[in-house]
Every structure is written in structure tokens, then in C-alpha cells.
Amino acid sequence: MHIAVLGATGVVGQEILSVLEQRDFPVTSLAPLASARSAGRSVTFRGKRVEVKPAGPESFNGIDLVLASAGATVTRELAPFIRKSGAILIDNSSAFRMDPETPLVVPEVNGDAVARHNGIIANPNCVAIILTVAIAPIHRAVGIRRIVVSTYQSASGAGLAAMQELQSQTKDVLEGRAATPKALPHQIAFNVFSHNAVVGPDGYNGEEAKVMAETRKILADPDLAITATCVRVPVLRAHTESINLSLKQPLSPERARTLLAEAAGVEIVDEREQNRFPMPTIASGRDVVSVGRIRRDLSQPEGLGLELFVCGDQLRKGAALNAVQIAEVLVGVRQPTGH
Amino acid sequence: MHIAVLGATGVVGQEILSVLEQRDFPVTSLAPLASARSAGRSVTFRGKRVEVKPAGPESFNGIDLVLASAGATVTRELAPFIRKSGAILIDNSSAFRMDPETPLVVPEVNGDAVARHNGIIANPNCVAIILTVAIAPIHRAVGIRRIVVSTYQSASGAGLAAMQELQSQTKDVLEGRAATPKALPHQIAFNVFSHNAVVGPDGYNGEEAKVMAETRKILADPDLAITATCVRVPVLRAHTESINLSLKQPLSPERARTLLAEAAGVEIVDEREQNRFPMPTIASGRDVVSVGRIRRDLSQPEGLGLELFVCGDQLRKGAALNAVQIAEVLVGVRQPTGH
Numbered sequence: 001m002h003i004a005v006l007g008a009t010g011v012v013g014q015e016i017l018s019v020l021e022q023r024d025f026p027v028t029s030l031a032p033l034a035s036a037r038s039a040g041r042s043v044t045f046r047g048k049r050v051e052v053k054p055a056g057p058e059s060f061n062g063i064d065l066v067l068a069s070a071g072a073t074v075t076r077e078l079a080p081f082i083r084k085s086g087a088i089l090i091d092n093s094s095a096f097r098m099d100p101e102t103p104l105v106v107p108e109v110n111g112d113a114v115a116r117h118n119g120i121i122a123n124p125n126c127v128a129i130i131l132t133v134a135i136a137p138i139h140r141a142v143g144i145r146r147i148v149v150s151t152y153q154s155a156s157g158a159g160l161a162a163m164q165e166l167q168s169q170t171k172d173v174l175e176g177r178a179a180t181p182k183a184l185p186h187q188i189a190f191n192v193f194s195h196n197a198v199v200g201p202d203g204y205n206g207e208e209a210k211v212m213a214e215t216r217k218i219l220a221d222p223d224l225a226i227t228a229t230c231v232r233v234p235v236l237r238a239h240t241e242s243i244n245l246s247l248k249q250p251l252s253p254e255r256a257r258t259l260l261a262e263a264a265g266v267e268i269v270d271e272r273e274q275n276r277f278p279m280p281t282i283a284s285g286r287d288v289v290s291v292g293r294i295r296r297d298l299s300q301p302e303g304l305g306l307e308l309f310v311c312g313d314q315l316r317k318g319a320a321l322n323a324v325q326i327a328e329v330l331v332g333v334r335q336p337t338g339h
Numbered sequence: 340m341h342i343a344v345l346g347a348t349g350v351v352g353q354e355i356l357s358v359l360e361q362r363d364f365p366v367t368s369l370a371p372l373a374s375a376r377s378a379g380r381s382v383t384f385r386g387k388r389v390e391v392k393p394a395g396p397e398s399f400n401g402i403d404l405v406l407a408s409a410g411a412t413v414t415r416e417l418a419p420f421i422r423k424s425g426a427i428l429i430d431n432s433s434a435f436r437m438d439p440e441t442p443l444v445v446p447e448v449n450g451d452a453v454a455r456h457n458g459i460i461a462n463p464n465c466v467a468i469i470l471t472v473a474i475a476p477i478h479r480a481v482g483i484r485r486i487v488v489s490t491y492q493s494a495s496g497a498g499l500a501a502m503q504e505l506q507s508q509t510k511d512v513l514e515g516r517a518a519t520p521k522a523l524p525h526q527i528a529f530n531v532f533s534h535n536a537v538v539g540p541d542g543y544n545g546e547e548a549k550v551m552a553e554t555r556k557i558l559a560d561p562d563l564a565i566t567a568t569c570v571r572v573p574v575l576r577a578h579t580e581s582i583n584l585s586l587k588q589p590l591s592p593e594r595a596r597t598l599l600a601e602a603a604g605v606e607i608v609d610e611r612e613q614n615r616f617p618m619p620t621i622a623s624g625r626d627v628v629s630v631g632r633i634r635r636d637l638s639q640p641e642g643l644g645l646e647l648f649v650c651g652d653q654l655r656k657g658a659a660l661n662a663v664q665i666a667e668v669l670v671g672v673r674q675p676t677g678h
Contacts, residue, residue: 146638150489150581152531152570166529167513174510185614190505192491192572192579193618194632194648199611203592203634203646212637225638229581229646231491233531234573240531242489242568244583253542272538275524279532293533295542298551299485299564307542307568309533 001026001331004087006055006068006078008032008043011160012092013069015320017045020067023324026331033059035074060085065330067323068092079120088330089120090323097122097214104217107325108265109136111336114329121326126318127151127207127230128214130239133289133317134310137263138256139219143248146225149211152233152240153195154280156314158184163236170234188234195230205230237315238280243308250303257294264337265317266291278311286313287321340365340670343426345394345407345417347371347382350499351431352408354659356384359406362663365670372398374413399424404669406662407431418459427669428459429662436461436553443556446664447604448475450675453668460665465657466490466546466569467553469578472628472656473649476602477595478558482587485564488550491572491579492534493619495653497523502575509573527573534569544569576654577619582647589642596633603676604656605630617650625652626660 003020007013013034020027032043033055042049053059055074060066060082068075069092076095083089096102103113104122109132114121124132127149135144155162161183169179170189179187186193197206204212208228216224225246233240260266269278270292278290289312297305312318328334342359346352352373359366371382372394381388392398394413399405399421407414411434418435421428435441442452443461448471453460463471470488477483494501500522508518509528518526525532536545543551547567555563564585572579599605608617609631617629628651636644651657667673 148487148583148638150568152491152572170509171513174506174513186618187620190574191618191620192574194614194616196614199614202637203611203632204637205614227583227636227638227644227646229489229583229632229648231579231581231648233491235529235531240570242570242581244487244566244568272542275533275535275538275544277533279525279530281526281530293542293568297566298541298543299487299566305566307566309568309570 001064002029002062003027004031004033004060004063004066006033006066007070008052009034009038009041010069011156011163012315012319014043015315016067016069016323017043019316019320019324021046025324025327031059031063057081060087063087065090065327067327069319083119088117090123090326091120092123092319092323094125094210096120097124098217104214105326106132106218106322107329107334108133108263108337109218110220111329114326114336123319123323123326124214124218125210126157126239126314127153127211127241128218129318129322130289130310130312131211131215131241131243132218133265133312134291134308135243135245136219137259138245138251138306141259142251144224144245145248146246147215148227148244150229150242151231152235153230154233154235154237154239154314155188156237157239158196166234166236184232188232190234192231192233195232235280236284237313238283238311239314239318240278240280240311243310244297245306245308246300247304247306251306252303253294253296253306256306260291260294265289268292270294278309280311283311283313285316287316289317340403341368341401342366343370343372343399343402343405345372345405346409347391348373348377348380349408350495350502351654351658354654355406355408355662356382358655358659358663360385364663364666370398370402396420399426402426404429404666406666408658422458427456429462429665430459431462431658431662433464433549435459436463437556443553444665445471445557445661446668446673447472447602447676448557449559450668453665453675462658462662462665463553463557464549465496465578465653466492466550466580467557468657468661469628469649469651470550470554470580470582471557472604472651473630473647474582474584475558476598477584477590477645480598481590483563483584484587485585486554487566487583489568489581490570491574492569493572493574493576493578493653494527495576496578497535505573505575523571527571529573531570531572534571574619575623576652577622577650578653578657579617579619579650582649583636584645584647585639586643586645590645591642592633592635592645595645599630599633604628607631609633617648619650622650622652626655628656
């Protein structure tokens with residue numbers, strides 16, 4: 001296939017190139033695209049340097065598939081040209097995620113939705129991907145009535161500059177210099193803060209609103225009750241989530257563990273005696289979502305409440321890997337799963 | 340008053356000495372006590388160096404008040420001698436917290452319980468103190484049915500060695516060396532992990548079990564439903580908490596904000612337009628508990644669900660300050676509040 005990667009110089013774009021290589025995706029030609037700022041730069045793919053071209057209306061002629069990780073505004077502008085060229089767009093931005101015509105896909109959860117695309121398939125928000133991989137097996141088995149999720153989100157979700165800021169600012173603070181936030185609004189070194197997305201009139205920030213709406217759409221359950229609190233922590237590239245579930249029908253923690261152990265894309269890390277549970281040092285750079293702390297929620301009637309603690313790599317399963325897995329379903333090298 | 344500080348060389352003991360000074364507590368004489376390991380060390384109090392003595396059965400003769408921050412085992416061993424000397428024990432360990440004869444006190448919440456002491460008053464777990472300061476005004480007004488809390492806990496809760504480990508290990512990781520956990524069981528630099536307390540057969544760890552039981556006792560509500568997930572983050576000395584409440588009677592976020600703004604020990608940090616909410620860089624080294632992200636929980640019926648995001652200094656309000664405030668109620672320089 002003739003592939004374009006839009007936003008190829010960004011941290012997710014770079015990860016998409018790695019994942020395409022590692023999974024031996026059938027790439028006939030590669031066109032790395034970025035904004036004019038990246039003009040003259042090149043990327044390495046399968047050992048060869050490929051020049052990055054500025055993305056524009058003419059960039060998509062002869063392209064079969066666009067893997068996009070640009071901002072929502074840029075993607076909205078370019079989408080009509082991608083459509084006109086006949087290419088299919090797998091988009092990592094929020095531009096089309098809630099469009100009723102556009103499937104929002106986590107292959108392990110609703111891979112069958114890929115077939116209903118109309119030229120665009122949306123890649124969900126990173127927290128929503130990691131969340132739904134972990135809870136879909138439980139939702140399928142007994143139904144989830146309500147979700148309360150609090151996150152521990154890495155700097156990578158705010159891009160390469162935020163990752164570099166975490167490192168350089170931490171060095172500054174350790175050496176007694178003042179922290180000077182630039183990419184992020186507050187000090188990230190040795191601090192945690194409420195996610196930097198704009199806060200709406202209902203008090204939820206944009207990140208939380210995405211997690212809540214997208215989780216409902218991915219699980220195809222518009223009535224699902226969900227509340228999220230999204231928080232940045234000084235971690236480089238893996239998101240952790242504390243998940244509290246209210247179930248429609250009873251499920252024991254033991255049965256939940258069995259369901260999760262059998263689930264695609266999940267690894268159980270639940271070693272109570274060693275006190276070893278999902279954490280960024282386990283999940284970073286890996287493809288699976290780690291799930292642990294699987295226990296009955298003692299604040300709910302027996303069988304109807306469940307606690308989970310989950311961690312996944314934000315750049316891989318939370319972004320690049322999920323996009324490439326969608327492409328694999330599209331080209332038929334991956335079996336679709338579904339509701 | 341003749342005061343003994345047990346565990347005077349520890350990080351909480353040191354903070355107790357600072358708080359006694361800063362609040363001009365009526366100290367006639369000070370006896371800093373510690374284990375034999377600290378023999379020969381001294382502490383500074385009101386500009387004078389005072390020698391640390393090893394704690395033993397004879398240490399409490401002539402003492403009126405013992406402010407203890409030693410381990411639960413040591414405190415249990417010494418308590419009979421403290422009692423025999425006639426001194427009152429304000430204990431920061433978990434030894435007596437759930438003893439029905441021992442009041443467990445957060446002065447802003449149940450200061451009146453101090454009067455019911457029988458020689459010992461227990462200082463609660465740090466997460467429970469910060470939690471109850473923030474939710475007691477709401478509990479008093481409308482009743483809380485259920486609490487789901489996830490924490491972002493600092494290294495200070497694990498002592499001075501853990502704080503030093505966070506700093507030295509972070510330097511190691513930044514400079515490309517391997518992280519070698521000693522004081523904490525897992526890498527704390529650029530990582531988060533489930534709290535290191537021993538995990539019980541129900542899947543909750545010891546820290547979570549304390550938070551749940553102590554919150555019920557402080558609020559004098561044995562039927563309160565509560566579940567906690569306690570997590571360590573790479574932060575030095577302030578604990579952050581994401582709190583989801585289910586209420587018995589309706590309460591608007593606006594009314595909750597008013598109640599909290601009027602509450603003792605609370606400061607509102609809820610600047611939606613500036614995206615500025617409670618965080619360790621705001622709360623560290625300060626006495627108040629910062630409360631923000633006050634919003635309706637959209638996953639519950641209107642008025643019956645509330646979200647809060649809270650941060651407090653673990654060493655001050657979470658430990659030393661609360662202990663000294665209990666002493667202030669005891670000696671009458673602080674008015675007791677109560678249920």
C-alpha cells in the first residue's frame with residue numbers, strides 16, 4: 001500500500017513509523033508529511049532516509065492510506081483532499097471522533113466497526129483506548145452501569161516538547177533552579193496537576209469530556225454513566241488509570257481476572273504478595289495494557305462493584321499502535337472483533 | 340507544659356518541632372526522644388540545641404504531653420509507661436487509631452472528641468486527614484452515602500529515606516544510570532505505583548484499609564460506604580486526592596463551594612479559566628487543605644453526585660500540624676469543633 005504519515009516528525013508520527021516497521025505492515029511507498037516548519041527534515045524508515053514533505057491539498061495523489069497525527073484543525077482542512085484522492089484516513093486527532101458517520105475504533109473492542117467507514121476511521125483518545133481495552137471484556141460479560149476513573153497521565157500526551165520539559169525541568173529543580181513551565185502550564189517536575197485541557201462550563205476539562213463521550217461510543221453504549229478526572233503526573237510515556245466499576249449483573253473478582261486473562265491486548269499484573277501491579281516502568285514501550293489490583297469494591301453490594309488499576313503506553317496502544325492495528329483490520333491482516 | 344517528642348529525629352518529628360515553634364505552643368521544657376540509633380544526635384528548638392535521648396520506660400517522668408511519631412510497635416510498647424507517668428499521648432502511629440477507647444481526631448472535623456480521651460488521642464492517617472477536612476462540611480450539610488477516592492501520594496509518607504531516594508534516583512535516571520529502589524519497593528523516579536503497604540486477602544492494601552476505616556471513625560459514620568485506591572507518585576511532600584461523592588440529599592456545586600469556602604482549614608483553589616487547581620506546588624509547606632475541581636458528577640442524578648480534587652501537605656496537616664492542633668484543643672488554646 002502507498003502510505004502517507006501526516007505529522008511524521010511529531011512524537012506520535014515517529015512512533016507510527018516504528019510500529020509500521022516492527023509489524024511489517026505492507027508498505028509499498030511511504031510519504032512522510034508535516035507542516036512547513038518541518039521542511040527539509042527527514043525520517044528513517046526501514047533503514048532509509050525519506051524526506052519529509054509539507055502537507056498540502058496535492059499531497060495525497062496516489063496514496064491508499066493516510067495515518068494522521070496532526071492537530072484537529074489541520075486534519076479538518078486536509079480531509080476533503082484526502083477523500084478526493086480516494087485514500088482512507090485513519091485519524092489520531094479529535095476532529096472526527098464524535099462524527100456519527102465515522103467509526104471510532106479500538107480493534108480489540110469494536111474492530112468490526114472499521115467495515116462501516118465512509119473514508120475516515122478515528123483513533124480514540126489515549127485514556128479511552130487504554131480504558132476500553134481493560135473494561136470491554138467485563139462490559140461484554142455482565143454490563144457496566146457506571147465508571148469512575150481517575151488518571152495518572154504522562155507528559156507524552158502533550159507532545160515531544162512536554163516530554164523534554166519534564167526532563168529538563170526536573171534537572172533544573174534538582175539543581176536548585178526555578179521551574180519555568182513552557183510546554184505545560186504548571187510545573188511538572190515533582191508535581192501533579194489537573195489536566196491542562198480547557199475547562200468547560202460544567203467543570204469538566206476537554207480531556208475528561210473526550211474520555212467520557214468516546215468511551216460511550218467505543219462501547220456502543222450511549223446510556224453508560226461515566227465520570228473522569230484527568231491528571232498529569234511526572235511520567236514520560238505511559239498512562240495509569242484507577243478505575244471503579246458498577247456492574248449490571250454480579251461478577252466475582254476471580255471471574256473478572258479470568259475474563260481479562262483471556263482478553264486480547266491485556267496482560268494481568270496482579271502480584272499481591274510481591275506488591276507488583278501495573279505501572280509505567282512495566283508498560284512503557286510495550287503493546288499490551290497491564291491490568292491489576294482486580295478486587296471487589298467493598299463500597300458496593302457484593303458482586304456489583306469492581307476496582308481495577310491499569311497502565312498502558314500512551315504513544316503505542318494509546319496512539320500509534322492502535323492506529324496501525326486499525327489499518328491491519330482494514331487491509332485484512334487482522335481479524336475484526338466486535339460487540 | 341513539659342513536652343516529649345517521640346521520634347524527634349524523623350521527618351514528622353522534625354516537623355512537629357517546627358510547628359510547635361511556629362504556633363508558639365506553651366512549651367516549658369522539651370524532651371526529644373528517639374531510638375538508640377539516634378543516640379548522640381541533637382535537634383534545634385527555639386534557637387537552642389537539645390540533645391536527643393533514647394526513648395525508654397523512664398523517659399516520661401514529669402512529662403505532661405507526648406507527641407509521638409514512632410512506629411506502631413514501639414508506641415505500643417511505650418504506651419503503658421507513658422500512661423503510668425500521667426502524661427497524655429498524642430500518637431501519629433496506627434497503634435491505637437481503631438481502638439474504641441481512643442478518639443481519632445481531626446480538629447476541624449471532630450475536635451470535640453478530644454474531651455473523651457482516656458490518656459491517648461490518635462492522629463489519623465495522612466490521606467484520611469486531608470480527605471475528611473475537605474468532605475466534612477458536605478457530610479454535615481447533606482450526608483455522604485459513598486466515597487470513591489484515588490490518591491496521588493508523596494514520598495514523605497514513607498519517611499525521609501524515601502524522599503531522599505526520590506531525589507537521588509531521579510538524578511540517576513536523568514544521567515542514564517539504573518534506578519535502584521531501596522526505601523521504596525519500586526522505581527519512584529518518573530513512575531507511579533500502587534501504594535507499598537501490604538495487600539490483604541480482600542485485595543486492598545494496608546494504606547487503603549486505614550483510609551476507609553479511619554474516615555468512617557472520624558466522621559462518626561460506621562455505615563459510610565467508601566473505597567480507596569492509594570498510589571505513590573514522584574512528589575516530595577504533598578498528597579493529592581481525586582474524590583467522588585454520592586450524596587444523601589441534593590447539593591449544588593455552587594452551594595458546596597460556599598460551604599467549603601466557609602470551612603476551617605480549607606482554601607478554595609478552583610480557577611477554571613486559568614486552569615489552576617489544587618496541586619503539590621500550591622499545598623507544600625502550607626497548613627490549609629486546597630480544594631478545587633468542584634463540579635457536579637455527570638454520572639449521577641443531578642445534585643446527588645459531586646467531584647472534588649484536593650491537595651494537602653503530608654508532613655504538616657497530614658501529620659505534624661494535626662497532632663499539634665489536637666494538643667491545642669487539649670490545652671484549651673483552640674476551640675473544639677464537632678459533629
